[in-house]
Amino acid sequence: MRGGWQRRKSSVTEWGKKMAGGLLEYSGLVTKTKAMRARLLGADDYTAISEYESVTDFIAFLREQPAYAPVFERHGEVAHRGQVEAVIRDSLYMDYCKLYRFSGVQPRRALQFVFSRYEINVIKNCLQSAMEGNGREITVSGGFFERHADFDLKAVMAANSVQELIQAVTGTEYESLLKELESAAEKSYADYAFALDIYYYKKVWKEITKVSDKETRQILEQIFGTEIDWQNLMWMYRAKRFYSMGEADVKKHQIPVSCRLRSAETKRLLETETAEQFVEFVRQTAYFRGKQAVLEPEDELTWERVMIRTYEKICKKHPMSVAPVLRYLYEKEHEIDLLTTALEGIRYRIPPYEIRDLIFAM
Known part of the structure; x- marks a missing residue:
């Protein structure tokens, strides 16, 4: 009887230690995440955005928002749609950097899985720009990416062809995958995008077990x-x-x-x-x-x-x-998708009610 009580006591003690450890490691990070989450835009903000008549109005609104003012200040003069999309996307990477620096060992391990997706998204955007010649603006918070990315960020962003991009990722985990696709008889941007996404999820699923x-x-x-x-x-x-x-x-x-x-x-x-x-x-x-x-x-x-x-x-x-942290990064990324949709609607002078329908359906 006493032995069973001792085992239960030991189990409760270990549980208590684990809870205390979790509080110590995550309390500050979760508090910071809550503060960042409170700055996400709400339904009233999107309703106001849908009524804007120009990209200039859209930029002026975001410059006044606590979540976006720093990134616009960092990039200086921003005038056209492509630049705006790049800057608001960069705000996601800046938020990630803040959370990563504030994290301990366990949350950093989880955040690395998110960073791998950001890496692949940069490669996909650069591939699309190189293959379709759409002249898209591509920018990221350079310092953090340049220190932690598995490839030469500037070389990837400067690539004007698939061959140049493959050269930029030579020696990295992405080289063989892109070379294999490049040698295929028929290939499109969609083929590359599918292959990169499949590679990412297979890799992450394997790493999670560790x-x-x-x-x-x-x-x-x-x-x-x-x-x-x-x-x-x-x-x-x-x-x-x-x-x-x-x-x-x-x-x-x-x-x-x-x-x-x-x-x-x-x-x-x-x-x-x-x-x-x-x-x-x-x-x-x-x-x-x-x-x-x-x-x-x-x-x-x-x-x-x-x-x-x-x-x-x-x-x-x-x-x-780490769940609240990952939720915030997901919600922030979704917010950027909504803003991009609204920006497209404003640019093409879509009626406000149609912009709202598009946003609130997402």
Whole structure:
């Protein structure tokens, strides 16, 4: 009897130590994240933005926002749409830098997975610019990226062709992948983008298994596992609804990883003949049914909705962890997508109500 009590006492003591350790490591970081999250734009802000008649008005509004004033000050004169998109994207990287510098060992390990995505996004943007000749402005918070990126940032950003970009990443993990794609008979920007995304998620899923802290590992599995499942689901849905692609072609662009989707479910979804049938089957998965469901039966199939609900559930269960930090970075990235959509609408003089419809549907 006494031995059992001793074991329970020891277990409670270890749990207490773990909780104390988590508070020490995350309390300051979570507090800082909450302060940054409070500066995210709200529905009233987007309503006001939709009424602007010029890009100049849009810039003036953002210059007055605490979350964007520093990045506009850093970049100086910003006049046209391409520059604005680059600057507001740079605000995400600046926020990441602040959180990374404020983090301890465990949260930094998790944040490195996010940084890998930023790296790949930079490569994808530069590839698109080089392949399509669209002259897009590409900028990032140079100091941090130059210290931590696996490639020569300036060389990648200066690349005017796929060959030049491959040369810029020579000796890095991206070289062989891009060379293999470049030698293919038929290739488009979409082929490169798919391959880079698949490479990223396979790499991250493998690295998550090496995270020593159990709670952090489980959080990362839930977040990135949900991302992977829904990347695959939304790709299958678009392929069936818009492209009428065959099963073999759809599978070629799928991430070969699954979190909550069983292999039998994936097979069944691939075999559906229509988008409507596909949606019906998705509503029978664990994302809609059971105790761990994150969506209601009447909810639409949207990446943003499932990720927001997933973050809400995880942050409620693990308030003192890396989860609130990752949620903020996700929300900030989503905010930038909304601002970019609004900016496009203003530029092309789309009616305000249509801009609002586009924003609030995202």
